[in-house]
Amino acid sequence: xxxxxxxxxxxxxxxxxxxxxxxxxxxxxxxxxxxxxxxxxxxxxxxxxxxxxxxxxxxxxxxxxxxxxxxxxxxxxxxxxxxxxxxxxxxxxxxxxxxxxxxxxxxxxxxxxxxxxxxxxxxxxxxxxxxxxxxxxxxxxxxxxxxxxxxxxxxxxxxxxxxxxxxxxxxxxxxxxxxxxxxxxxxxxxxxxxxxxxxxxxxxxxxxxxxxxxxxxxxxxxxxxxxxxxxxxxxxxxxxxxxxxxxxxxxxxxxxxxxxxxxxxxxxxxxxxxxxxxxxxxxxxxxxxxxxxxxxxxxxxxxxxxxxxxxxxxxxxxxxxxxxxxxxxxxxxxxxxxxxxxxxxxxxxxxxxxxxxxxxxxxxxxxxxxxxxxxxxxxxxxxxxxxxxxxxxxxxxxxxxxxxxxxxxxxxxxxxxxxxxxxxxxxxxxxxxxxxxxxxxxxxxxxxxxxxxxxxxxxxxxxxxxxxxxxxxxxxxxxxxxxxxxxxxxxxxxxxxxxxxxxxxxxxxxxxxxxxxxxxxxxxxxxxxxxxxxxxxxxxxxxxxxxxxxxxxxxxxxxxxxxxxxxx
Amino acid sequence: xxxxxxxxxxxxxxxxxxxxxxxxxxxxxxxxxxxxxxxxxxxxxxxxxxxxxxxxxxxxxxxxxxxxxxxxxxxxxxxxxxxxxxxxxxxxxxxxxxxxxxxxxxxxxxxxxxxxxxxxxxxxxxxxxxxxxxxxxxxxxxxxxxxxxxxxxxxxxxxxxxxxxxxxxxxxxxxxxxxxxxxxxxxxxxxxxxxxxxxxxxxxxxxxxxxxxxxxxxxxxxxxxxxxxxxxxxxxxxxxxxxxxxxxxxxxxxxxxxxxxxxxxxxxxxxxxxxxxxxxxxxxxxxxxxxxxxxxxxxxxxxxxxxxxxxxxxxxxxxxxxxxxxxxxxxxxxxxxxxxxxxxxxxxxxxxxxxxxxxxxxxxxxxxxxxxxxxxxxxxxxxxxxxxxxxxxxxxxxxxxxxxxxxxxxxxxxxxxx
Numbered sequence: 001x002x003x004x005x006x007x008x009x010x011x012x013x014x015x016x017x018x019x020x021x022x023x024x025x026x027x028x029x030x031x032x033x034x035x036x037x038x039x040x041x042x043x044x045x046x047x048x049x050x051x052x053x054x055x056x057x058x059x060x061x062x063x064x065x066x067x068x069x070x071x072x073x074x075x076x077x078x079x080x081x082x083x084x085x086x087x088x089x090x091x092x093x094x095x096x097x098x099x100x101x102x103x104x105x106x107x108x109x110x111x112x113x114x115x116x117x118x119x120x121x122x123x124x125x126x127x128x129x130x131x132x133x134x135x136x137x138x139x140x141x142x143x144x145x146x147x148x149x150x151x152x153x154x155x156x157x158x159x160x161x162x163x164x165x166x167x168x169x170x171x172x173x174x175x176x177x178x179x180x181x182x183x184x185x186x187x188x189x190x191x192x193x194x195x196x197x198x199x200x201x202x203x204x205x206x207x208x209x210x211x212x213x214x215x216x217x218x219x220x221x222x223x224x225x226x227x228x229x230x231x232x233x234x235x236x237x238x239x240x241x242x243x244x245x246x247x248x249x250x251x252x253x254x255x256x257x258x259x260x261x262x263x264x265x266x267x268x269x270x271x272x273x274x275x276x277x278x279x280x281x282x283x284x285x286x287x288x289x290x291x292x293x294x295x296x297x298x299x300x301x302x303x304x305x306x307x308x309x310x311x312x313x314x315x316x317x318x319x320x321x322x323x324x325x326x327x328x329x330x331x332x333x334x335x336x337x338x339x340x341x342x343x344x345x346x347x348x349x350x351x352x353x354x355x356x357x358x359x360x361x362x363x364x365x366x367x368x369x370x371x372x373x374x375x376x377x378x379x380x381x382x383x384x385x386x387x388x389x390x391x392x393x394x395x396x397x398x399x400x401x402x403x404x405x406x407x408x409x410x411x412x413x414x415x416x417x418x419x420x421x422x423x424x425x426x427x428x429x430x431x432x433x434x435x436x437x438x439x440x441x442x443x444x445x446x447x448x449x450x451x452x453x454x455x456x457x458x459x460x461x462x463x464x465x466x467x468x469x470x471x472x473x474x475x476x477x478x479x480x481x482x483x484x485x486x487x488x489x490x491x492x493x494x495x496x497x498x499x500x501x502x503x504x505x506x507x508x509x510x511x512x513x514x515x516x517x518x519x520x521x522x523x524x525x526x527x528x529x530x531x532x533x534x535x536x537x538x539x540x541x542x543x544x545x546x547x548x549x550x551x552x553x554x555x556x557x558x559x560x561x562x563x564x565x566x567x568x
Numbered sequence: 569x570x571x572x573x574x575x576x577x578x579x580x581x582x583x584x585x586x587x588x589x590x591x592x593x594x595x596x597x598x599x600x601x602x603x604x605x606x607x608x609x610x611x612x613x614x615x616x617x618x619x620x621x622x623x624x625x626x627x628x629x630x631x632x633x634x635x636x637x638x639x640x641x642x643x644x645x646x647x648x649x650x651x652x653x654x655x656x657x658x659x660x661x662x663x664x665x666x667x668x669x670x671x672x673x674x675x676x677x678x679x680x681x682x683x684x685x686x687x688x689x690x691x692x693x694x695x696x697x698x699x700x701x702x703x704x705x706x707x708x709x710x711x712x713x714x715x716x717x718x719x720x721x722x723x724x725x726x727x728x729x730x731x732x733x734x735x736x737x738x739x740x741x742x743x744x745x746x747x748x749x750x751x752x753x754x755x756x757x758x759x760x761x762x763x764x765x766x767x768x769x770x771x772x773x774x775x776x777x778x779x780x781x782x783x784x785x786x787x788x789x790x791x792x793x794x795x796x797x798x799x800x801x802x803x804x805x806x807x808x809x810x811x812x813x814x815x816x817x818x819x820x821x822x823x824x825x826x827x828x829x830x831x832x833x834x835x836x837x838x839x840x841x842x843x844x845x846x847x848x849x850x851x852x853x854x855x856x857x858x859x860x861x862x863x864x865x866x867x868x869x870x871x872x873x874x875x876x877x878x879x880x881x882x883x884x885x886x887x888x889x890x891x892x893x894x895x896x897x898x899x900x901x902x903x904x905x906x907x908x909x910x911x912x913x914x915x916x917x918x919x920x921x922x923x924x925x926x927x928x929x930x931x932x933x934x935x936x937x938x939x940x941x942x943x944x945x946x947x948x949x950x951x952x953x954x955x956x957x958x959x960x961x962x963x964x965x966x967x968x969x970x971x972x973x974x975x976x977x978x979x980x981x982x983x984x985x986x
């Protein structure tokens with residue numbers, strides 16, 4: 001038996017450590033540990049709730065909008081504010097742009113090089129690469145000359161001897177199976193995507209002033225004025241700019257990202273049977289389509305148990321509990337108990353080995369992440385969960401895209417429960433969302449036409465209008481999955497704040513019953529050809545798109561008010 | 569190499585005054601022409617492939633020179649440096665961070681990050697971008713440090729917990745403090761990227777639960793520390809700093825917080841496109857009101873531009889697309905020390921500032937506030953570190969909030985000001 005440690009897991013956000021036992025060429029047990037802690041919820045206590053979004057936003061600079069969205073929703077819930085239609089539409093655009101942008105970066109810059117061997121790309125024949133590229137897409141950058149130029153550029157880079165971020169990788173590993181031409185095509189798209197993401201993110205700059213860390217969020221609305229007759233507002237010039245940027249984004253997703261994912265998947269079909277892991281899935285649902293108290297959601301909510309797509313249960317936040325049995329925190333009620341976020345408490349207490357260390361105490365506490373559970377069960381969250389729930393609920397566009405992709409790959413829906421399934425679902429979701437963005441721009445244009453200037457619920461801006469005490473929960477489907485913020489406001493200040501985030505759901509450690517979290521469960525059975533080069537472990541872990549800084553949080557241990565939960 | 573000179577009359581703070589070599593200035597008198605041997609370079613070939621002509625390239629260099637506040641003629645020297653083959657080695661460390669500065673770096677437009685990592689620098693370690701993981705990744709870092717002692721540039725993102733045994737941040741089983749001291753201690757220069765690395769940032773905001781420190785406090789005495797504050801630091805400023813160094817082989821003059829003057833030498837307020845509205849007394853009073861839609865001044869909504877030094881209004885963000893005030897939201901002061909404590913509540917206006925035709929007064933107040941913020945930071949930092957090292961628990965948030973600062977908790981709420 002070999003004990004494998006991967007730390008740092010690179011090409012992710014934050015600090016993740018994986019330890020695994022490998023026996024007979026496969027992982028038998030794995031432990032996922034987050035090794036960084038900041039304490040942002042504690043920092044929030046006593047502050048103006050209207051500022052909270054900016055603080056929580058800094059939980060993550062990669063999914064840079066998601067904690068702002070969840071925060072303003074939680075505070076709005078607590079104080080009774082209602083964002084006007086313009087704000088709803090602007091938020092939908094911001095959220096969708098975030099998801100699309102994030103998914104593309106994740107595939108090309110954080111995930112692809114687990115499947116694509118750059119050194120092999122140097123051996124690819126540019127003419128054959130052009131043929132391959134043209135056979136899967138009509139994307140114009142696909143000529144022999146183009147691929148030849150890319151190859152020469154990278155060849156020159158390699159010859160200069162300083163490999164930079166490409167040094168010390170597992171190039172030549174037997175698990176790399178793409179032909180050199182497919183590697184060369186993917187390498188070209190790696191570089192193109194670097195350029196594309198810079199353009200696409202201008203949508204965020206227009207709607208949020210800058211990216212990362214957009215700055216147009218407001219409790220009760222958005223700060224971007226809407227007025228077709230003003231230069232300093234979103235007007236029809238911005239509408240046409242947004243349309244152009246979205247068209248550009250849609251073009252890349254449809255003609256490069258999705259075809260690439262399907263092409264790469266076709267060479268690695270065995271990975272449709274690896275990495276299934278936890279069989280339960282959750283989506284809070286998102287993208288409200290109207291302004292009523294219970295709006296229809298473009299991406300639906302639901303719970304899937306045991307991979308059963310015939311029964312989708314509704315989500316009830318009261319069934320969410322967090323455990324700290326294997327996390328570096330203490331509970332006053334005992335570490336074997338779970339606590340709902342409204343009743344949550346956290347006292348950080350590092351009991352791991354003293355740094356520098358070689359091994360964590362995996363039989364004791366071993367992570368800064370807690371273990372969230374739904375009705376006692378671990379849940380997978382993220383694009384796969386959302387696409388599965390939407391597919392099972394018959395969301396028409398999702399159904400069409402998923403069926404199309406499965407037909408192209410000659411696979412059954414059960415293939416989605418896998419490492420490749422998570423990667424494919426992410427690409428299909430990018431397609432669904434980038435398409436929907438056009439409809440929201442049209443809706444914004446309609447709002448302008450009818451001269452609806454409202455961007456914020458001004459009646460609830462003054463803290464004097466708030467109840468003396470309020471509880472709120474805000475939910476959002478972030479790129480990596482279901483995100484919830486819980487806030488307790490008292491005397492115009494934050495009394496308590498808590499986040500339960502996607503990477504806590506996916507990357508958390510074992511719970512009181514010893515049930516592994518989704519990363520850990522997915523790794524069990526993952527093949528490992530060379531334990532000193534655990535490429536396959538990276539494939540499965542990266543398929544979740546880890547975002548560790550998001551996962552770690554803390555609330556004050558001393559306040560445990562019982563809350564009556566109101567969830568929108 | 570770097571001449572030290574006292575800066576300012578009253579402050580007595582030190583700055584690095586980089587002297588642009590006379591030779592490179594002289595060289596600018598005769599910028600290279602088409603057909604010069606330089607044009608053969610790989611970069612030019614690559615640029616040509618991308619449809620960028622030599623003229624456009626030189627125009628980019630001239631733009632860079634302007635951004636850096638250098639004489640326009642310096643562009644030839646920049647062109648030469650960017651094309652040179654001996655790419656400087658860099659390592660990018662991430663500690664208590666959100667990767668926002670990394671993401672910002674990815675958005676860099678001129679040059680783009682692809683050009684940077686393939687042609688301009690040798691980025692030997694960057695957890696978010698590098699392909700290698702685990703001990704192969706750590707091997708890349710160890711190699712770089714041991715083989716290039718004193719010859720590489722360390723960029724740091726995120727704050728650093730002050731206590732090794734706290735377990736609050738480890739990478740490869742080592743504490744952040746250990747890694748930072750070793751890697752920055754052996755670097756030719758260290759660039760703290762973003763407000764967390766620069767000033768402690770959000771982890772160090774009250775009550776600083778993890779005893780988070782800035783690079784300056786965690787690794788005292790590192791050579792050539794440059795602070796690129798802001799949340800996140802603007803990609804174009806990071807790039808400009810690198811180009812500055814590549815061109816002059818020196819580091820730029822810095823302000824009292826060790827921030828380059830080319831990016832932090834003026835307040836937001838001074839460069840703001842809405843300044844005329846401030847001077848005329850035209851203010852936004854409610855989100856979405858006529859003044860807001862018309863682009864009036866956001867000072868009444870809490871704008872911290874008068875107390876914040878950065879070049880956002882000029883450089884803007886994401887390829888000069890927009891900036892926070894441009895999209896209708898007040899500046900939150902993210903480039904300033906301890907802004908999470910001193911600039912909050914974000915939606916309350918800066919105190920004691922006369923607003924109509926009193927810009928001169930405002931400048932003085934702004935300057936005074938910056939000074940007060942600085943003093944507050946030092947005091948706060950020392951108090952936190954001392955408390956932390958003594959093993960005392962951090963103060964409760966309630967007690968810590970607004971302890972006697974300019975923006976005390978007793979200040980009227982937003983609703984009362986009307």
